[in-house]
Amino acid sequence: MNKSLLLGASIALAGLTGCSNTPTTNVSEDTVLQNYSDIAFAVYSDSLETAKALKVATDALIANPSEETLQNAKAAWKAARVPYQQSEVYRFGNAVVDDWEGDLNAWPLDEGLIDYVASNYNRNSANLEEGEEIDQSAVYSVVTNPNLDIDNDGKVDTAEINASLIASLHELRGGEANVSRGYHAVEFLLWGQDLNGTNAGAGNRSYTDYVNGEGCTSGNAAADAAICVRRGQYLTTSMEMLVSDLETMVAEWDSAKDGNYRATLVAEGxxxxxxxxxxxxxLAGGELAGERMRVALVANDPEDEHDCFSDNTHYSHYYNIKGIQNVYLGRYVRVNGDVVEGPSVNALIAAADEAAASQLEAKIETARLAVEGLVTSAEDKANPQAFDQLISPSNKAGNQIVQKSIDSLLQVTEATEGAAKKIGITEL
Incomplete structure (x- = not known):
């Protein structure tokens, strides 16, 4: 595996620093949007290249299952999340991204739809209304069941695991938790369930789940070799779909292509x-502070954390706020170290009201530092505590770390609304 990709998953390469030295010359709506689009093209291109590297690693796992190839695939998955999470700031406001994003990053997922789960698992049983029935798709396990009966509408042919089948199962019957594809499906196929609750530890899938022949397992139980083959097919197909999806979005931001979304956006002023x-x-308020932190904290439920199988949630949250900072300051550091930089919306606002621009810049940096506290906690050598431990009802100090992040992110949203008014945007 490319060493730089492994380093890319670390906090060191990502650069836990802000940078306000954004060029302020030739700032106009047009030049700001051009640079915004350049950054989008770069971040989606990085997401594509790291996804391709992840596919190489998962192919190696399937071809030669071992502890080494499994760990390499996990490291590649984490590296792939570094640029992708920085892209999510493009989701809100840009419908072309939001309509597409659900195929790549939908969560939380009912993992029983995909593969085996613990015997006491029934994710969909939570919060049922009186008289409401459990959605049995939560325990279908496509990998281990070659034929499924869905809603008594006949048999769904799952004998061959391919892109058509996986796509047809995604958000089955309108269930948002019926996630069959994307980063988190791959995450589950690499880590397996995290059965530790709010205690330390992530998923612990064995490489033997991919052994083609004698020694094939499904968790602690021996399994027919055909099951391991099907699991490998699911992982391979999921990665092919992920790469294809990212290629689509790269094309939408490519300046060399006519008639794509970039061309439309730049002309919008x-x-x-x-x-x-x-x-x-x-992203700062409704999604990151709300859906991704507050919901999990209030429920004290690790099933509601973003990367619940790998316990990589602290990094996913960090790269979300870093993506926000990238867009505001007009500067993105690529996976290979190259810098994409140009006229920023910060400079555009500063031309109208320097105090408002500086305040928003400071609020974003404060939020970045607060969310960095999640990373510091998880990487603490003496007492590491990942996000699922921080949200435990008995961990008051951990709860405060998460709450500090929530509060600072909400201030970013408030300051963004105030800054927008300075340039004539009265409602977001």
Whole structure:
């Protein structure tokens, strides 16, 4: 595996620093949107290249299952999350991204739809209304069942695991938790369930789950070799779909292509700037502070954390706020170390009201530092505590670390709304 990709998953390469030295010359709505699009193209291109590297690693795992190839695949998955999570600031405001994103990053997922789960598992049994029936798709296990009966509408042919089948199962019957594809499906296929609750530890799938022949397992139980083959097919197909999906989005931001989304956006002027600021405010407040942190903290439920199988949630949250900072300051550091930099929305706002621009810049940096606290906690050599431990009802100090991040992210949203008004955008 490419050493730089392994380093890319570390906090060191990512650079836990802000940078406000954004060029302020030739700042206009047009130049800001051009640079915003350049960064989008770079971050999606990095996401594509790291996904391709992940596919190489998962192919190696399937071809030669071992502890080494499994660990390499896990490291490649974490490296692939570094650029992708920095792309999510483009989701809100840009419908072309939001409509597409659900195929790649939907969560939380009912893992029983994909593969074996613990005997006491029934994710969909939580919070049922009176008289409501459990959605049995939570325990279908496509990998281990070659024929499934769904809603008594006849048999779904799962004898061959291919892209068509996986796509047809995604959000089955409108269930948002029926996630069959994307980063988190791959995460589950590499780590397996995390059965540790709010205690230390991530998923612990064995490489023997991919052994083709004698020694094939499904967890602690011996399994027919055909099951391991099917599991490998599911992983291979999932990676092919992920790479294809990312290729689609790279093309949408490519300046060399005519008639794509980039061309449309750059021509929008203030409406395009509004989309930039909407992405910052909504990802910070509604999504990251709300859906990804507050929900898990209030419920004290590790099933609601973003990367619940790998316990990589602290990094996913960190790279979300880093993506926000990238867009605001107009600067992105690529996986290979190259820098994409140009006119920023920060400079555009500063031309109208320097105090408002500086305040938003400071709020984003404060939030970045607060979310960095999640990483510091998880990487603490003496007493590491990942996100699922921090949200435990008995961990008051951990709860405060998460709450500090939530509070600072909500302030980013508030400051974004105030700054937007300074350039004539009255409502986000």
């Amino acid at each position: 203030q409406e395009g700037i509004k989309k930039m600021l909407m992405g910052i405010g909504e």
